[in-house]
Amino acid sequence: MNPQLPRSRDEWFPSSVILEHRGPYPAEVLGHRRDGMILPRFTAAIARQIADDTPAESPGVPVIRFTSNAVEVLGPGHPPAVLEHCTPDTAGQYAFGHGTLPWREHTTTDPSRFTRALEEAQASGYPPETLDAWTIAFADHGHRMAVLAVFRTPDEDAAAYDALYNALYSSGLSSYETTAVHADHAELAARRHFSRERARLAPGDTVWPTVAPATRITADPH
Structure with a gap:
């Protein structure tokens, strides 16, 4: 843990x-x-x-x-x-x-295609970008994010990178990419960043465009 x-x-x-x-x-x-x-x-x-x-x-x-x-x-x-x-x-x-x-x-966006793509990528194995590079996949609901998974970012030349990006994009899902020592730290950085970006939004407010897959955010110091 x-x-x-x-x-x-x-x-x-x-x-x-x-x-x-x-x-x-x-x-x-x-x-x-x-x-x-x-x-x-x-x-x-x-x-x-x-x-x-x-x-x-x-x-x-x-x-x-x-x-x-x-x-x-x-x-x-x-x-x-x-x-x-x-x-x-x-x-x-x-x-x-x-x-x-x-x-x-809870999310109203269907994550099943992305979930299958992630399971396939992790089962087959893929080279990570670096050991401290993480992707935080989520559904963008305007005032809140619903985190779906936190996983090591594949190297951009790996087939898994394109497969996961395409699954997120086609499903209307989002992701941040950042660096951190642990997955928990990466998720916290993502939630902090999203919260700052959407601080003035209320539940039900419409946001367009939503966060794009593979959006880079800076590392969050602890």
Whole structure:
């Protein structure tokens, strides 16, 4: 697991997440992940909605319970085991399901062609541009980005570079290219850059053109 980054207030970014087939739910996500999983937080109203949307009889899905002062994630058993007990943070939001729930960022853009291209490229192997060069693929939703994958940037002469670029372009998806020691650092740099660029936008605002694939951004110092 990559070393975690500081969880200061400005490390949270606007997002929208889904849980299995439930949602989407407005959220903020941290700029880094835990074991590849996004880390969201929610207002009290949204946390209560998520709890209401998660029926106790769903097989294999932890039960989410909203109490007067906490969100609890419950596991199987009688009585059920409390996997997580989450109280509001200093911003009054609930950051729960980190490591216990399969959150995913929501996008209305179909990423399947890009996902297949990335799986094929990684399965066959490709020479990277450098070991610290990263691509952050995402769907551009104006005021927020939905990160799809962070992977080492292929060398521009490698077939994988063109295949991935074409899959992103034809699907209406975006990507940043940057340098960083770790994938988490590259993702944080991308979220910071996007947030600065779109700081004045509100949900629902239309942006055109969206970020183009292979847009270069500067490395983000830590």
